[in-house]
Amino acid sequence: MQTKAKNIPRTEFIGKVVEIISANNPSQLGLKGKIVNETKNLFTLETENGETKKLIKKQVTIKTKIQGKTFIIEGEILQGRPEERLKKKIKI
Incomplete structure (x- = not known):
């Protein structure tokens, strides 16, 4: 199945x-790591050196790979609980 930009959220x-x-927040710029938890408004990121950072979704833009393709995603379109985003119609 191919990922389309409209399905990213x-x-x-x-x-x-x-x-x-x-x-x-300038101290968050350039952070790299794995998302270990997600709430309505936050991502919890485990950095490469093992630290845990909480990121407010609407204040960050992330770069990630999905099915081998690189996507740049504004955190604002990821607002809401993951299960609610499935139902939400989003214009991209």
Whole structure:
């Protein structure tokens, strides 16, 4: 199954390796790691050196690979619980 950009918000992000390429908080810029938890408004990221960081979704832009393709995703479109995003219609 091929991933289309419009289906990205419906993707499960727990376990995905991401890089923060834009953030309101300068200390989060450039962080790389694996998403270990997700809530309505936050991602919990485990960094490469084992630290845990909480990231406010609407304040970050992430880069990740999904099915071998690289995507840049604004966290704002990922707002909401993962199960709610499945039902939500999002314009991209």
